[in-house]
Amino acid sequence: MNERARMLDQYASRVYKNRKDHVLQLEDTPGVPEITANTRTVPGIITNRGCCYAGCKGVVVGPLKDCCVITHGPIGCGFYSWGTRRNKAAASEGGQNYIPYCFSTDMQESDIVFGGEKKLKAAIKEAVDIFHPKYIMICSTCPVGLIGDDVHAVARQAEEEYGITCVGFSCEGYKGVSQSAGHHIANNGLMKHIIGTGDKRPAGKYSLNILGEYNIGGDGWEEERILKRIGYDIISVFTGDGSVEAIQNAHTADLNLVMCHRSINYVAEMMKSKYGTDWLKVNFIGVGATIKSLRDIAKYFGDPDLMARTEEVIADELAAIGEDVEYYKNRLKGKRAGIFSGGSRSHHFQALLKDLGVETIIAGYEFAHRDDYEGRDVIPQIKEDADSKNIENLTIDADPELYKTRYSDEVMHALREQLPVDSYPGMIPDMKSGHIVVDDYNHVETEMLLKLYKPDIFFSGIKDKYIIQKSGVPSRQIHSYDYAGPYAGFKGAVNFARDITMSITVNAWGLIVPPWKSEPMLEGALTGGGE
Amino acid sequence: MLDLTPKTIYERTALRINPCKTCQPVGALYAALGVHRCMPHSHGSQGCASYHRTFLSRHFKEPAIASTSSFTEGASVFGGGSNVKTAVKNVFDIYDPDIIAIHTTCLSETIGDDVNSYISDMDIPDGKLVVQASTPSYVGSHINGFFNMMCGFINYLTEKTGSPNGKTAVFPGFINPGDMRELKRLLSLMETPFTMFPDTSAVMDAPMTGKYEMYPAGGTTLAEIKALGDCSHIVALGRITSVEPAELMKKKFKVPYTLLPLPIGVAATDSFITTLSKLSMRDVPAEIEEQRGQLIDILLDSHPYTHEKTAAIYGDPDTVLGLAEFCLEMGMIPKYMITGTPKEEFTKQAQALFAKYGVEGCTAKANADLFELHQWIKNEPVDVLIGTSYGKAIAKAEDIPLVRAGFPILDRYVHSYLPLVGYVGAMRLAELITNALMDRQDRDCADEDLETVM
Ligand code: SF4
Ligand code: SF4
Numbered sequence: 001m002n003e004r005a006r007m008l009d010q011y012a013s014r015v016y017k018n019r020k021d022h023v024l025q026l027e028d029t030p031g032v033p034e035i036t037a038n039t040r041t042v043p044g045i046i047t048n049r050g051c052c053y054a055g056c057k058g059v060v061v062g063p064l065k066d067c068c069v070i071t072h073g074p075i076g077c078g079f080y081s082w083g084t085r086r087n088k089a090a091a092s093e094g095g096q097n098y099i100p101y102c103f104s105t106d107m108q109e110s111d112i113v114f115g116g117e118k119k120l121k122a123a124i125k126e127a128v129d130i131f132h133p134k135y136i137m138i139c140s141t142c143p144v145g146l147i148g149d150d151v152h153a154v155a156r157q158a159e160e161e162y163g164i165t166c167v168g169f170s171c172e173g174y175k176g177v178s179q180s181a182g183h184h185i186a187n188n189g190l191m192k193h194i195i196g197t198g199d200k201r202p203a204g205k206y207s208l209n210i211l212g213e214y215n216i217g218g219d220g221w222e223e224e225r226i227l228k229r230i231g232y233d234i235i236s237v238f239t240g241d242g243s244v245e246a247i248q249n250a251h252t253a254d255l256n257l258v259m260c261h262r263s264i265n266y267v268a269e270m271m272k273s274k275y276g277t278d279w280l281k282v283n284f285i286g287v288g289a290t291i292k293s294l295r296d297i298a299k300y301f302g303d304p305d306l307m308a309r310t311e312e313v314i315a316d317e318l319a320a321i322g323e324d325v326e327y328y329k330n331r332l333k334g335k336r337a338g339i340f341s342g343g344s345r346s347h348h349f350q351a352l353l354k355d356l357g358v359e360t361i362i363a364g365y366e367f368a369h370r371d372d373y374e375g376r377d378v379i380p381q382i383k384e385d386a387d388s389k390n391i392e393n394l395t396i397d398a399d400p401e402l403y404k405t406r407y408s409d410e411v412m413h414a415l416r417e418q419l420p421v422d423s424y425p426g427m428i429p430d431m432k433s434g435h436i437v438v439d440d441y442n443h444v445e446t447e448m449l450l451k452l453y454k455p456d457i458f459f460s461g462i463k464d465k466y467i468i469q470k471s472g473v474p475s476r477q478i479h480s481y482d483y484a485g486p487y488a489g490f491k492g493a494v495n496f497a498r499d500i501t502m503s504i505t506v507n508a509w510g511l512i513v514p515p516w517k518s519e520p521m522l523e524g525a526l527t528g529g530g531e
Numbered sequence: 532m533l534d535l536t537p538k539t540i541y542e543r544t545a546l547r548i549n550p551c552k553t554c555q556p557v558g559a560l561y562a563a564l565g566v567h568r569c570m571p572h573s574h575g576s577q578g579c580a581s582y583h584r585t586f587l588s589r590h591f592k593e594p595a596i597a598s599t600s601s602f603t604e605g606a607s608v609f610g611g612g613s614n615v616k617t618a619v620k621n622v623f624d625i626y627d628p629d630i631i632a633i634h635t636t637c638l639s640e641t642i643g644d645d646v647n648s649y650i651s652d653m654d655i656p657d658g659k660l661v662v663q664a665s666t667p668s669y670v671g672s673h674i675n676g677f678f679n680m681m682c683g684f685i686n687y688l689t690e691k692t693g694s695p696n697g698k699t700a701v702f703p704g705f706i707n708p709g710d711m712r713e714l715k716r717l718l719s720l721m722e723t724p725f726t727m728f729p730d731t732s733a734v735m736d737a738p739m740t741g742k743y744e745m746y747p748a749g750g751t752t753l754a755e756i757k758a759l760g761d762c763s764h765i766v767a768l769g770r771i772t773s774v775e776p777a778e779l780m781k782k783k784f785k786v787p788y789t790l791l792p793l794p795i796g797v798a799a800t801d802s803f804i805t806t807l808s809k810l811s812m813r814d815v816p817a818e819i820e821e822q823r824g825q826l827i828d829i830l831l832d833s834h835p836y837t838h839e840k841t842a843a844i845y846g847d848p849d850t851v852l853g854l855a856e857f858c859l860e861m862g863m864i865p866k867y868m869i870t871g872t873p874k875e876e877f878t879k880q881a882q883a884l885f886a887k888y889g890v891e892g893c894t895a896k897a898n899a900d901l902f903e904l905h906q907w908i909k910n911e912p913v914d915v916l917i918g919t920s921y922g923k924a925i926a927k928a929e930d931i932p933l934v935r936a937g938f939p940i941l942d943r944y945v946h947s948y949l950p951l952v953g954y955v956g957a958m959r960l961a962e963l964i965t966n967a968l969m970d971r972q973d974r975d976c977a978d979e980d981l982e983t984v985m
Contacts (some may be wrong), residue, residue: 010625011624015621015624015625023921037735040601040603041599041601042601042621043599043600043601043615043618043621044572044598044599044600044601044612044618044620044621044622044625045618045621046596046598046599046626047577047581047599049581050577050578050581050582051576052578053578054581057563061626070546074554074637074669074971075547075672075871076548076553076554076556076557076577076582076637076666077554077578077582078547078552078577079550079552079553080582080586081582082549083657083921084589084941093536096535097534098535100533100550101533101548101549101902102549103546105545105546105547106547106550107669108669109670111669112637112667112669119545120545122544122546124543125546126543126544126545126546127546129541130537130541130546131535132977140638141637142575142576143637143641143669146607146642150899169602172606173575173578173579173638174575174603174604174606174638176603176604177579177603178807220959235935284793285629298891301770312573314540338547346862368651385604386605387604389900390604398619401949443596444625444626447743460941461585462585462588462589463585463594463595464586465588465735466588466593466594467590467594467743470737470739470741470743471741471742472742513737513741527720
């Protein structure tokens with residue numbers, strides 16, 4: 001039995017039937033194998049998934065610093081998504097920063113029985129009176145949809161009454177099968193109500209949006225620093241350290257960069273249809289990946305000066321970290337890692353681990369879709385099921401005034417040959433024969449994998465961090481970076497290398513077994529009687 | 532930090548800002564983790580369970596297992612019966628617990644799922660058990676969830692055989708495993724045979740052995756919960772957290788109870804020890820008296836640094852009441868006391884404390900939030916904040932030292948292993964609070980005033 005078979009062997013037949021297509025062991029065969037993803041979790045399985053609200057409020061909308069995000073629902077959801085995702089943000093000059101605040105309608109039983117719209121309206125009024133925000137976002141939780149509160153109508157009314165921008169999101173937790181539905185709903189809301197409403201023109205010659213960058217541990221700041229050094233104008237970041245004010249002008253950028261494909265590819269696609277903006281899949285996690293991404297961006301614009309400047313910056317940044325990377329590489333070479341993240345990180349971090357000589361033998365996602373694993377070419381083959389049909393798919397037409405394309409079809413064709421323009425090959429092609437890929441990974445499978453592979457380090461989230469650690473395997477949280485970072489770009493690579501070396505080598509690992517359990521005790525008794 | 536908080540207080544009725552409570556299920560989950568070989572099960576969409584497990588893991592730095600019914604839209608419309616039945620089957624199959632403790636979420640509550648009747652329709656393997664508690668998140672707080680789950684276990688499992696077992700049942704309240712260990716130590720020293728329920732020690736503070744155990748050694752056993760009805764007495768700690776299960780036990784099984792405050796500080800620990808002494812008809816052993824004496828010694832030694840210092844205390848109702856009384860014993864003034872849990876009993880108890888110690892100008896409020904507390908502090912500051920991690924932004928904004936105590940503490944290590952209850956816990960609290968105030972004095976004083984001996 002190979003590892004995959006042994007993993008699945010523990011299940012009774014009905015669970016086995018469900019799980020078997022979510023678990024792949026890669027083989028030496030041509031082509032990318034098919035995986036089942038984005039389907040319902042088996043009830044009772046201790047999954048790592050969250051819900052639609054977590055994807056909408058927690059991931060995409062929550063990090064917008066200049067808007068007051070009100071969670072409409074009972075207290076829990078708002079409370080748990082308060083300050084827990086490390087999407088760092090600093091107020092822009094003269095701007096407001098709501099990130100340290102948690103706003104909720106704290107629905108009570110009477111609101112559930114008689115409807116919560118009245119309370120939501122009152123909450124908006126109070127927010128306006130106290131904070132005078134320019135933007136308010138409303139995120140719905142489970143009961144809101146069930147009792148039929150119309151958050152969109154309330155939002156429209158608030159816009160009229162207070163002359164502000166107010167957007168409602170119907171991101172009730174039960175929608176879809178995971179956080180993923182919430183990303184989609186959030187993307188739709190931003191596209192419908194925010195993007196394209198500003199009229200500030202770019203200041204620089206080449207301007208960019210960074211999509212799917214949530215500034216965990218300051219990653220986005222590190223990316224911006226490097227890109228600005230080269231000379232790019234960053235119009236907006238979705239949504240780490242992001243602001244509605246900036247995102248309103250996103251449509252004026254020359255090119256969209258996509259970091260987290262899962263959470264934001266909808267915006268990239270919709271902007272392509274509406275404004276003609278091309279998008280490029282980038283990865284700033286890893287030295288090699290960062291260099292490639294920087295070169296790709298320059299190549300897209302095709303300006304020799306820009307390319308030269310890109311090389312200068314790369315050389316300079318590399319020189320600054322070279323020695324450190326070599327040092328850690330020597331200590332980490334030959335180690336093997338497992339990584340389970342929500343969406344794109346499992347792919348992104350493989351590049352960085354590889355730079356450090358660490359092979360990723362186990363990888364998986366909480367809530368990815370087949371295209372995140374197999375590449376976007378499979379999208380036409382993905383069958384819609386009832387759960388995904390419940391999430392609105394916007395039909396986007398080209399904007400008659402703003403739609404523009406940079407290149408002719410022939411040029412684009414040539415560019416596509418060399419660059420990941422409007423495309424993403426997925427994670428699996430970067431993995432090797434024997435490696436394991438698991439979708440919607442769960443507790444028992446994680447335990448099994450630890451036993452079967454004995455990896456040197458395992459990256460996951462807080463829910464299984466201590467399970468992994470208690471099993472004797474060093475574990476680091478890859479969603480929150482264990483409160484460290486940034487891990488992006490050149491300097492980030494060194495931070496990461498240092499942190500994982502620390503976790504693998506910390507002296508406490510050698511102290512687990514008490515000496516009286518590993519040493520013969522006879523000696524003690526003998527010396528006791530001496531002299 | 533928190534730059535947008537204005538000084539002018541605005542009476543809010545609808546908008547909760549920076550809450551000081553959370554939802555019922557997380558309390559229910561914590562209670563269920565304190566039962567040996569129990570799998571907590573969240574009936575609703577998997578997002579809730581994910582948040583609750585995350586949150587408990589962040590406080591305890593330990594795994595917090597729980598399964599979920601994983602609702603999608605269909606289940607939300609047609610009811611979660613089939614989801615929970617499949618879930619229970621799978622949980623017994625895969626994780627093999629002795630018992631599954633189901634709690635509801637606001638989703639299953641809103642659609643009106645009758646979990647009780649689902650359970651009676653289930654195929655439960657021989658020797659295994661399923662219990663449930665209704666824990667709607669739009670009522671009360673995580674404190675309600677904690678005691679509702681205790682009631683769930685009692686309703687389903689507890690029996691009265693008629694032959695008393697001579698034990699005292701101890702309901703410890705919503706406290707850390709380190710606190711539970713300290714209570715157990717005191718109970719043993721008092722030679723009181725007891726059952727503590729729930730008991731998260733050795734579950735949420737299990738040792739590192741290199742081998743992961745899904746069901747660690749600790750937790751109240753099912754036999755013990757069953758036999759609660761045969762206990763001769765209940766000591767229920769936490770006037771707000773433990774009253775409901777105690778009442779239930781009295782109503783159903785006629786087991787009398789003594790309701791006491793959480794034993795934080797001298798007087799509250801005294802009541803605990805006195806009660807035990809009466810129940811077990813034993814003298815208080817020298818070891819306990821010695822520790823009490825050490826504590827008083829500490830309070831007298833350090834009082835110049837704590838006398839009339841003001842504190843803002845926030846968190847769970849019984850914890851806040853306990854911390855406030857201990858502050859009063861140290862000569863401090865608990866100027867502001869808030870809890871997010873909507874229980875007016877909290878304010879009543881707080882007023883009683885103010886009267887007992889003759890302090891004036893203090894405010895206590897239930898169903899309050901940290902935004903409001905911050906506004907009060909902006910208008911009239913205090914010397915120290917005592918409470919959960921969520922007050923750290925106020926501490927930074929107003930440059931006030933913060934002593935972390937209660938639930939949740941997400942940004943520090945070790946706290947959950949060491950007690951706040953009992954005389955030993957009070958010593959630790961005295962150290963934390965006094966040191967915070969003394970560090971502050973050192974930091975703020977002029978160079979020529981810096982003292983090596985204090
Ligand atoms: S949906 Fe309800 S039970 Fe779930 S986290 Fe939110 S408040 Fe808590
Ligand atoms: S990397 Fe994962 S957790 Fe992070 S935003 Fe993307 S999908 Fe979400």
